[in-house]
Amino acid sequence: MRKIVIELSSVGKKFIMGFTGLFLCLFLVVHLGGNFLLLRHDNGAAFNAYSHFMETSWIIRIIEFVLLGVFVIHIVMAFILAKENRSARPIPYAVNKASENSSWFSRYMEITGGIIFIFLCVHLYNFLISQRFFHDYPSMYAAVKTIFHNPWYCAFYVICLVWVGLHLIHGFQSSFQSFGFRHPVFFPWIQRAGLLFVILIFSGFIFIPIYLYFAKSSTAVETSYFGQVSRIRDSHLKMVHKNVKIFSGSKGKS
Numbered sequence: 091m092r093k094i095v096i097e098l099s100s101v102g103k104k105f106i107m108g109f110t111g112l113f114l115c116l117f118l119v120v121h122l123g124g125n126f127l128l129l130r131h132d133n134g135a136a137f138n139a140y141s142h143f144m145e146t147s148w149i150i151r152i153i154e155f156v157l158l159g160v161f162v163i164h165i166v167m168a169f170i171l172a173k174e175n176r177s178a179r180p181i182p183y184a185v186n187k188a189s190e191n192s193s194w195f196s197r198y199m200e201i202t203g204g205i206i207f208i209f210l211c212v213h214l215y216n217f218l219i220s221q222r223f224f225h226d227y228p229s230m231y232a233a234v235k236t237i238f239h240n241p242w243y244c245a246f247y248v249i250c251l252v253w254v255g256l257h258l259i260h261g262f263q264s265s266f267q268s269f270g271f272r273h274p275v276f277f278p279w280i281q282r283a284g285l286l287f288v289i290l291i292f293s294g295f296i297f298i299p300i301y302l303y304f305a306k307s308s309t310a311v312e313t314s315y316f317g318q319v320s321r322i323r324d325s326h327l328k329m330v331h332k333n334v335k336i337f338s339g340s341k342g343k344s
């Protein structure tokens with residue numbers, strides 16, 4: 091009876107892990123949608139309006155607390171399940187062909203999860219804490235642009251985003267397994283759908299820092315382009331003035 095309770099609770103924990111994981115995937119879709127506003131050519135107007143809404147809306151405040159709770163539950167469950175797995179098998183198998191028994195992604199979930207945790211601490215400090223509490227930058231758009239103009243931050247984000255994607259590749263299918271979807275025909279399709287989801291979402295996330303980093307040089311091009319235009323306009327005006335002078339002078343003389 092006790093064994094059944096332990097097994098049931100372990101299934102329950104996996105279910106909670108899967109549910110919270112899918113909730114976090116949903117958050118990523120919404121988050122990416124908001125971040126895409128960074129790509130509009132409006133000097134950050136739309137993104138700053140979105141960010142202002144995020145900062146002032148009480149509904150968002152409630153969602154943020156729910157999100158924090160979901161993150162904490164997901165991480166705590168991961169620790170408990172990892173500990174249970176280790177204590178259930180204190181002596182490692184004599185022949186541990188891990189690569190044959192499980193995928194690379196599933197074996198390194200704890201490591202990729204740890205990297206996500208570090209990434210989140212840096213990320214929340216970069217944007218949420220520095221901007222919402224200390225107002226380090228004139229706007230959220232300015233914060234994002236300044237941070238991604240730094241090549242080290244840009245590289246850090248791209249590398250971390252790849253690791254978040256790797257974590258999700260296993261996490262997505264594992265959530266469905268925890269819900270009991272193990273059908274031999276349908277499960278490979280869930281795996282493919284998960285892979286497609288991760289590739290789409292993370293190419294979007296990774297594109298943003300790379301685009302904003304190179305946008306620095308395109309801004310310079312824009313400036314020099316406008317600089318050139320104004321110089322051309324100035325010289326054109328000077329020429330017009332000269333012509334007017336010559337014309338009016340010659341008119342006056344005649």
Ligand code: HEM
Nearest residue numbers: 121125141144145154213217218230234254295296298299
């Ligand atoms: C290029 C990629 C990303 C960019 C540019 C970005 C940008 C931002 C910005 C600007 C904020 C502050 C939102 C605001 O209040 O206006 C934020 C918050 C946040 N980001 Fe990201 N983010 C990225 C990727 C991620 C990823 C991959 C995760 C999760 C693994 C993540 C998790 C969060 C969380 C949890 C918050 C706090 C949410 C809130 O309190 O509303 N971000 N991000």
